[in-house]
Amino acid sequence: MARALALAHSGAGDLGAQRARVLGRLDQLAGVVATVRGRLLVDERASDGWRRPGVPSFEAARSAVSRPGPGAARQEVRQAEALAALPAVAQAVDAGVVRVGHLDVIAR
Incomplete structure (x- = not known):
């Protein structure tokens, strides 16, 4: 991690x-x-372990716990559903063949 950060702050040349x-x-x-x-x-x-009084949805529970905001929580859940429904896509994302940004498009 430290080496990666050092590379991020270094000059041009071979380090590029x-x-x-x-x-x-x-x-x-x-x-x-x-x-x-x-x-x-x-x-x-x-698991339904997330259910609490006053929490209307899993996305709301996720947003409250991790604090990414409702939009980001919905996006995470949408991506998770796509990965679960499309095992070949999940394998490609895990291998780095399909980027996470593309996963969001696939999920929509």
Whole structure:
């Protein structure tokens, strides 16, 4: 992590290629995070453990716990549903072949 941060703040030259590789790896990591988050969100929603008085939906519960805001919570849940419904897409996102930004388009 420290090396990645050092690359992000370094000058041009050969380090530009290293920064590009680090960014590529971070993009792949975002896919892994999205697929793991998706599995957890689908399981949590199915468990009904999130239900509380005054909480109208799973998205509202997610928003209250993680504080991403209602729009971001809806987006996370929409992506999680797409990953659960489309295992080949989930595998591609996890492998970094399909980027998380594309996952949102697929989910819609």
